[in-house]
Amino acid sequence: MTPPLVLDIDGTITRGDGSSAIGPRVFEELREWPSPVVIATGKAFPYPVALCQFVGIPPLVIAENGGIVLAGDEIEIVGEASAAREVAREYREVGYDLGWGESDLVNRWRETEVAVNRASPLAPLETIADDHGLEVVDTGYAYHVKDPAITKGEGLCAICDVLDRTSEEFVAIGDSENDVSTFEVAGRSFAVANADRAARTAADVVLEESYVEGALSVLSALR
Numbered sequence: 001m002t003p004p005l006v007l008d009i010d011g012t013i014t015r016g017d018g019s020s021a022i023g024p025r026v027f028e029e030l031r032e033w034p035s036p037v038v039i040a041t042g043k044a045f046p047y048p049v050a051l052c053q054f055v056g057i058p059p060l061v062i063a064e065n066g067g068i069v070l071a072g073d074e075i076e077i078v079g080e081a082s083a084a085r086e087v088a089r090e091y092r093e094v095g096y097d098l099g100w101g102e103s104d105l106v107n108r109w110r111e112t113e114v115a116v117n118r119a120s121p122l123a124p125l126e127t128i129a130d131d132h133g134l135e136v137v138d139t140g141y142a143y144h145v146k147d148p149a150i151t152k153g154e155g156l157c158a159i160c161d162v163l164d165r166t167s168e169e170f171v172a173i174g175d176s177e178n179d180v181s182t183f184e185v186a187g188r189s190f191a192v193a194n195a196d197r198a199a200r201t202a203a204d205v206v207l208e209e210s211y212v213e214g215a216l217s218v219l220s221a222l223r
Contacts, residue, residue: 001035002033002222003171003187003188004163004169004171005035005037005038006152006156006182008173008179009043009051010043010139010175011140011192012173012179012212012214012215013026014211014212015212016194016210016212022051023211023212026219031056031057036058036060036165037058037060038159039062040155040172040182041063041065042064042115042139042141042178043063044063044064044107045109045110045111047063048061048063049061058072059072060159060163062152062155062159064079064110064112064146065144066151067079067146067147067150068111071158071159071163074162078154078158079147080111081110083133084112084129084132084134084146085114086132087125087128087132088114090128091116096121096124096125097120098115098116099116099118100115112147113147113150114144115142116142116144117143118138122138129145134146134147135147137177137178138176139178141176144178151178152179153180168187172190173190173215173218174189174203175194176195176196176198179202180199183202184202189203189204190207191203191206192211192215193206193208193214
Protein backbone atom coordinates (compact mmCIF):
# COMPACT_ATOMS: atom_id res chain seq x y z
CA MET A 1 0.00 0.00 0.00
CA THR A 2 1.38 3.39 -0.99
CA PRO A 3 1.86 5.51 2.17
CA PRO A 4 0.67 9.09 2.67
CA LEU A 5 3.35 11.78 2.38
CA VAL A 6 4.36 14.93 4.21
CA LEU A 7 6.64 17.07 2.03
CA ASP A 8 8.59 20.25 2.61
CA ILE A 9 8.92 22.69 -0.32
CA ASP A 10 12.13 24.79 -0.28
CA GLY A 11 15.23 22.65 -0.54
CA THR A 12 13.19 19.46 -0.86
CA ILE A 13 11.13 19.66 -4.06
CA THR A 14 12.87 22.73 -5.50
CA ARG A 15 15.46 22.43 -8.26
CA GLY A 16 18.54 23.54 -6.33
CA ASP A 17 19.65 25.98 -9.00
CA GLY A 18 19.55 29.06 -6.79
CA SER A 19 15.93 29.82 -7.64
CA SER A 20 12.78 28.92 -5.72
CA ALA A 21 11.42 26.97 -8.68
CA ILE A 22 9.93 23.56 -8.01
CA GLY A 23 11.20 20.65 -10.09
CA PRO A 24 8.33 20.11 -12.56
CA ARG A 25 8.60 16.31 -12.61
CA VAL A 26 7.28 16.19 -9.05
CA PHE A 27 3.93 17.66 -10.12
CA GLU A 28 2.80 14.55 -11.96
CA GLU A 29 4.10 12.28 -9.20
CA LEU A 30 2.05 14.09 -6.58
CA ARG A 31 -1.01 14.37 -8.80
CA GLU A 32 -1.05 10.60 -9.28
CA TRP A 33 -0.17 9.71 -5.68
CA PRO A 34 -2.95 7.42 -4.39
CA SER A 35 -2.68 8.44 -0.73
CA PRO A 36 -2.92 11.85 0.98
CA VAL A 37 -0.11 14.33 0.34
CA VAL A 38 0.51 17.00 2.98
CA ILE A 39 2.55 20.07 2.00
CA ALA A 40 4.42 21.26 5.10
CA THR A 41 6.37 24.50 4.74
CA GLY A 42 7.65 27.62 6.41
CA LYS A 43 6.04 29.70 3.68
CA ALA A 44 2.98 31.86 4.30
CA PHE A 45 -0.38 30.13 3.98
CA PRO A 46 -1.35 31.20 0.42
CA TYR A 47 1.73 29.61 -1.17
CA PRO A 48 1.16 25.94 -0.28
CA VAL A 49 -2.60 26.32 -0.89
CA ALA A 50 -1.86 27.61 -4.40
CA LEU A 51 0.64 24.80 -4.94
CA CYS A 52 -2.02 22.20 -4.12
CA GLN A 53 -4.43 23.89 -6.51
CA PHE A 54 -1.93 24.05 -9.36
CA VAL A 55 -0.79 20.45 -8.85
CA GLY A 56 -4.39 19.28 -8.60
CA ILE A 57 -4.30 17.58 -5.19
CA PRO A 58 -6.61 18.05 -2.19
CA PRO A 59 -5.46 20.96 0.00
CA LEU A 60 -3.70 19.42 2.97
CA VAL A 61 -1.38 22.14 4.24
CA ILE A 62 0.91 22.94 7.13
CA ALA A 63 2.06 26.55 6.67
CA GLU A 64 4.30 28.89 8.64
CA ASN A 65 6.07 25.99 10.34
CA GLY A 66 2.84 24.72 11.89
CA GLY A 67 1.21 28.06 12.59
CA ILE A 68 -1.65 27.39 10.15
CA VAL A 69 -3.10 24.00 9.28
CA LEU A 70 -5.61 23.21 6.52
CA ALA A 71 -7.33 19.85 6.11
CA GLY A 72 -10.37 19.73 3.87
CA ASP A 73 -12.55 22.70 4.81
CA GLU A 74 -11.05 23.10 8.27
CA ILE A 75 -8.49 25.86 8.83
CA GLU A 76 -6.79 25.98 12.21
CA ILE A 77 -4.69 29.01 13.09
CA VAL A 78 -2.51 27.81 15.94
CA GLY A 79 -0.52 30.95 16.69
CA GLU A 80 -0.62 34.68 16.25
CA ALA A 81 2.08 37.08 15.14
CA SER A 82 1.84 40.00 17.58
CA ALA A 83 4.95 39.03 19.56
CA ALA A 84 6.92 38.24 16.39
CA ARG A 85 5.90 41.58 14.88
CA GLU A 86 7.08 43.32 18.01
CA VAL A 87 10.42 41.54 17.62
CA ALA A 88 10.56 42.81 14.03
CA ARG A 89 9.74 46.35 15.17
CA GLU A 90 12.51 46.34 17.79
CA TYR A 91 14.92 44.78 15.29
CA ARG A 92 14.28 47.66 12.89
CA GLU A 93 14.47 50.17 15.73
CA VAL A 94 18.07 49.17 16.50
CA GLY A 95 19.03 49.65 12.87
CA TYR A 96 18.43 46.35 11.07
CA ASP A 97 16.11 45.43 8.24
CA LEU A 98 14.00 42.36 7.50
CA GLY A 99 15.65 42.32 4.08
CA TRP A 100 12.74 41.76 1.70
CA GLY A 101 12.36 45.22 0.20
CA GLU A 102 9.43 47.59 0.30
CA SER A 103 6.76 45.12 -0.87
CA ASP A 104 7.92 42.32 1.49
CA LEU A 105 5.94 39.55 -0.18
CA VAL A 106 7.52 37.06 2.23
CA ASN A 107 5.63 38.50 5.21
CA ARG A 108 2.69 40.21 3.51
CA TRP A 109 0.26 37.33 4.15
CA ARG A 110 2.03 35.79 7.15
CA GLU A 111 -0.29 35.37 10.14
CA THR A 112 1.61 33.59 12.94
CA GLU A 113 5.32 34.46 12.62
CA VAL A 114 7.80 36.80 10.91
CA ALA A 115 10.50 35.79 8.44
CA VAL A 116 13.80 37.66 8.12
CA ASN A 117 16.24 37.48 5.23
CA ARG A 118 19.33 35.43 6.06
CA ALA A 119 21.51 38.32 4.86
CA SER A 120 20.37 40.26 7.95
CA PRO A 121 22.28 39.84 11.24
CA LEU A 122 21.19 36.81 13.24
CA ALA A 123 22.61 37.46 16.72
CA PRO A 124 20.61 40.61 17.56
CA LEU A 125 17.48 38.97 16.14
CA GLU A 126 17.93 35.98 18.43
CA THR A 127 18.51 38.23 21.44
CA ILE A 128 15.35 40.25 20.84
CA ALA A 129 13.31 37.13 20.09
CA ASP A 130 14.49 35.48 23.31
CA ASP A 131 13.39 38.55 25.27
CA HIS A 132 9.87 37.87 23.97
CA GLY A 133 9.95 34.12 24.63
CA LEU A 134 10.25 33.30 20.93
CA GLU A 135 12.76 31.29 18.92
CA VAL A 136 14.53 31.89 15.62
CA VAL A 137 14.57 28.92 13.25
CA ASP A 138 17.03 28.95 10.36
CA THR A 139 15.48 27.03 7.48
CA GLY A 140 18.35 27.76 5.13
CA TYR A 141 16.11 30.19 3.25
CA ALA A 142 15.03 32.59 6.01
CA TYR A 143 15.15 33.17 9.74
CA HIS A 144 11.69 32.48 11.18
CA VAL A 145 10.71 34.24 14.41
CA LYS A 146 8.09 32.00 16.00
CA ASP A 147 6.54 30.48 19.09
CA PRO A 148 8.70 27.45 20.00
CA ALA A 149 5.58 25.43 20.86
CA ILE A 150 4.38 25.57 17.24
CA THR A 151 5.90 22.95 14.92
CA LYS A 152 5.24 21.16 11.67
CA GLY A 153 5.02 17.90 13.62
CA GLU A 154 2.11 19.23 15.68
CA GLY A 155 0.52 20.37 12.43
CA LEU A 156 0.79 16.86 10.99
CA CYS A 157 -0.88 15.41 14.07
CA ALA A 158 -3.73 17.90 13.67
CA ILE A 159 -4.23 16.86 10.03
CA CYS A 160 -4.16 13.20 11.06
CA ASP A 161 -7.03 13.87 13.46
CA VAL A 162 -9.13 15.20 10.57
CA LEU A 163 -8.13 12.36 8.23
CA ASP A 164 -8.60 9.70 10.91
CA ARG A 165 -5.06 8.48 10.36
CA THR A 166 -1.97 8.20 12.52
CA SER A 167 1.22 10.17 11.90
CA GLU A 168 3.14 6.87 11.86
CA GLU A 169 1.48 6.05 8.53
CA PHE A 170 3.22 9.01 6.88
CA VAL A 171 6.55 9.21 5.09
CA ALA A 172 8.26 12.58 5.60
CA ILE A 173 10.81 14.19 3.27
CA GLY A 174 12.64 17.39 4.19
CA ASP A 175 15.88 19.30 4.35
CA SER A 176 15.97 21.58 7.37
CA GLU A 177 15.71 21.89 11.14
CA ASN A 178 12.06 22.88 10.79
CA ASP A 179 11.41 19.39 9.36
CA VAL A 180 12.81 17.61 12.42
CA SER A 181 9.45 17.68 14.20
CA THR A 182 7.74 15.92 11.27
CA PHE A 183 10.57 13.39 11.16
CA GLU A 184 9.95 12.68 14.84
CA VAL A 185 6.25 11.83 14.42
CA ALA A 186 6.25 10.26 10.94
CA GLY A 187 6.69 6.54 10.48
CA ARG A 188 9.64 6.99 8.12
CA SER A 189 11.72 10.05 7.32
CA PHE A 190 14.15 10.98 4.56
CA ALA A 191 16.56 13.91 4.40
CA VAL A 192 17.73 15.00 0.96
CA ALA A 193 21.51 15.14 0.51
CA ASN A 194 21.57 18.95 0.79
CA ALA A 195 19.83 18.84 4.20
CA ASP A 196 21.28 20.67 7.19
CA ARG A 197 22.85 18.85 10.13
CA ALA A 198 19.69 18.83 12.27
CA ALA A 199 17.60 17.22 9.54
CA ARG A 200 20.31 14.73 8.61
CA THR A 201 20.66 13.66 12.24
CA ALA A 202 16.92 13.26 12.78
CA ALA A 203 16.12 11.43 9.53
CA ASP A 204 15.90 7.66 9.26
CA VAL A 205 17.65 7.86 5.88
CA VAL A 206 19.93 10.49 4.35
CA LEU A 207 19.60 10.31 0.58
CA GLU A 208 22.41 10.40 -1.96
CA GLU A 209 20.46 12.77 -4.21
CA SER A 210 19.81 16.45 -3.49
CA TYR A 211 16.74 18.69 -3.73
CA VAL A 212 13.89 17.44 -5.93
CA GLU A 213 15.97 14.54 -7.28
CA GLY A 214 16.20 13.22 -3.74
CA ALA A 215 12.46 13.55 -3.20
CA LEU A 216 11.75 11.86 -6.52
CA SER A 217 14.02 8.96 -5.61
CA VAL A 218 11.91 8.32 -2.49
CA LEU A 219 8.64 8.55 -4.40
CA SER A 220 9.95 6.12 -7.01
CA ALA A 221 11.06 3.65 -4.34
CA LEU A 222 7.75 3.87 -2.47
CA ARG A 223 5.78 3.15 -5.62
